[in-house]
Amino acid sequence: MSPIFLPALVYGIKSRDQYSKIFTTEIKKQTYFCFFIIGITIIAYARVMHGSIMSEGSLPDMRYFSPLYIPMGISSVLLFSPLIRKNQKGWLFYSTISLILLSPIMIIISGYIFAGFSIVQYRSLMIAVVLMIYLLLMGSAIIKRDIWLSKRIFPIFYGVLISIPVSIQFMMVLFYAHAKMNGYPFWLPVLQFVFTHIFHLIY
Template sequence: MVIFAYLRSLPGLGISPGINPDIRYLSPLYLPLTGLGLYALKLIDFTERDIITSLKTLGALAVTVLPLAYVIQQYLWPSSLATQLTFLMWLSYSFLAVAAITYLLALSKRLKTEYVAYALPIPLLFSLVWESVVDFRFATVGWEGYHFWIPLVQYVWYMQYHIFPF
């Protein structure tokens, strides 16, 4: 029922600052879309080995690329949260398109499912980078006086600011 109240906002989901940080409005769609995603992976014979490959790839990327991407963004746009989020949004859309093309090629049997296993974690990684920017930057700035995780986030932020003073 909640989703119907926001149907007019869905076309502007990726560009509207009013709905962009608060994705909870789409929560009724999570379970059905997860089911469709699992069915889509079943169509290309995504095996347990492919799932393990995807999880290992996501883990390796999260350990290496996630902190690096966060620090680079803080260096390039230290005072512009909107620029950071817009950049990540377009980066996520681009990698999601690459993953979708990889999936379609695997569905048409032109590509092995192993490539899909390596392509799927990349959009997930940039979702994690987006989440780190939203959690840490918005929480420490006190965006509209709303802190997510006081004092843990502020402690991590001050520690990061001490290590990378820019």
């Protein structure tokens, strides 16, 4: 979903005192609003959340879970903003490298591991990778208490985490964009027109 949200929340709780000094009133309001949207979305989806991963209709899940993805992403960046400000070039470099290079590389590697490309197997693999990164991050935090302030280690963790959902959606675009889940097309109408008639990526 949004794998950077949990580390951002942990860092936010750990460093909550500094936000009152750094954040303006508007940024505080934005952060609180994001958490409010996340909370009411979870409550609204609670009845069907458990079955969502088993329904083919939710596979292009960026549609249905965008009320969670968007506020989780925004709030995570806001919570990490004190760190990003101190090392903007480093965070930008590792994030860009992860998105451009690591995302397709992970898809290619999974193709060799599973002798083919399967979104179900790939998502299971990525969940395992996210859990492994969380464990490595926890272990690193125990060994090095100020890992959050590191100029390389934590930005690399961040870059890898954001590359995982990007690679999943990238795989959906490449291999499943032609499919019709429950009878409706994968793309929203405008995007479907652009990719079908301009970029010719579908069909």
